[in-house]
Amino acid sequence: MNNKFGNIELPDFVLVDFFRDNLVIVNDIVGPPNTQVVAASQSMPADTTISPAIKKTSLPVPKKWFLGDNQKHIVILVNDIESVYLRDEWLQFLSNILGACKLNLGDVAIVNHANNSMLFADFQQQLAPKHFILFDVATQQIQLPFTMPFYQLQQFGSTQFLLAPSLALMLGNTDAVKMEKSRLWLSLKKMFNI
Template sequence: MSTQLPGFIIAGLYKDSLVLVEETTEQIIPAKKQVQNTNKSPNHEVTPPPQPKKWFLGDNKKNITILLKDPDAVHINDEWLGTLSKLLAACKLNLADVAIVNLKENHSFADIKQQLQPQYVLMFDVSANDLSLPFSIPNYQLQQYGGCAFMTAPAVTLSADKTTEAIKTEKRNLWEKLKVIFNV
C-alpha cells in the first residue's frame, strides 16, 4: 500500500531542517550544505546546552570553599562529611553554603577563584604551595590574598576520633578560629 502525505504535513515534519539548494534552468542540484538545529529535541522543545560536570560538593551559596585531599572519595568521605556538617551547623551554615573541593585532581587556585569566587578558603591538609600560591601560612592563621581569606588546618580535625588529647586540641583550635571567621 502506497500512501502519499500532503505537502503541509511533510513540511511540518521537517521544519527544523534546512536544506539549501541551487537552482539552474535545467535541474535542481542537491544542497551543498545541510544545516540542522541541534538544540531542539525530537518533540521540538528547546533543550538547554549540556552543563559541565560539577567538580565540587555543595551549592556555594555563601562563597566558602573547603579544600581537602581524599584519594579514596569523590568529594569527601562520610566520616569527614559528618564532622564538617556539625561544624558548619555550629557556624549557622550548611552544605548548600559551601563548595567542597577534593584536590585529588589538580585544580589551580585560578580555576577555583574563577568558578567559585570564594570569600573564604578553608584548607584541610592542603598547603598554599599545593595551589601555587605565593605564601605559606601556619595552621589556624588567617591570610588575606586575592580577595579571599585563607586558613589551613590538619585533616585530623575532621575525623570523628576524640580519643587523644592532641586531636582534641586540634579540634579546639579549629573551632576557635571558625568562631572568629564566622562571628559565632
C-alpha cells in the same frame, strides 16, 4: 490508577544524578521561550528522524566537581584519595562544624584536591571564594604566593584563608583530637565572626 505519592517534583540535581549517563537535551521545541525538554536517550531509537521543529543535541552532562551549592562563597578544599568528594565520616564532621558556624552544605563548595588539582586562579574564576579553608593541602599546591601555619587566618586579595591538617586528625575522642578540634573551632569563630 491511584498514585499514593501524588505529583512529586524532584530537584534538577537529583534528576541529573538519576540519568547522569543517559540524557539528551532537546532544544528549540515549539512553546514558551527558554524551555528545554530532557528525555532519556534510550527512549528514541538511533535511526529516528527528527522533525525540523525539534533539533536533537547530545550534550555531555556536566560533572559536578564540588559538593554543596557555594551560596556564601566558602570553599573547603580537602585531600581524600579514597572518595569522590570526601569520606562520610569527614562529611559528618564538616556538617557538624558548619552547623556550629550557622552554615550548611548549601553555603559551601567542598572540593577534593585529590580528584581536582585546580589552582587558586581557577577557584577565583569559577567559585569566587570569600573564605577558603584548606585541609591537608599546602598553599603552594594551588599556587598561592605565601605559606602559613595551621589555624592562622590570612587575607589575600578579597579572600580569607585558613589552613588546617587532615580531617582524619579531627575524628575520635583522644586529647590530641580534642586539641585539634578546639584550635580549628577558635579559628573558624574568628573567620566567621561568631
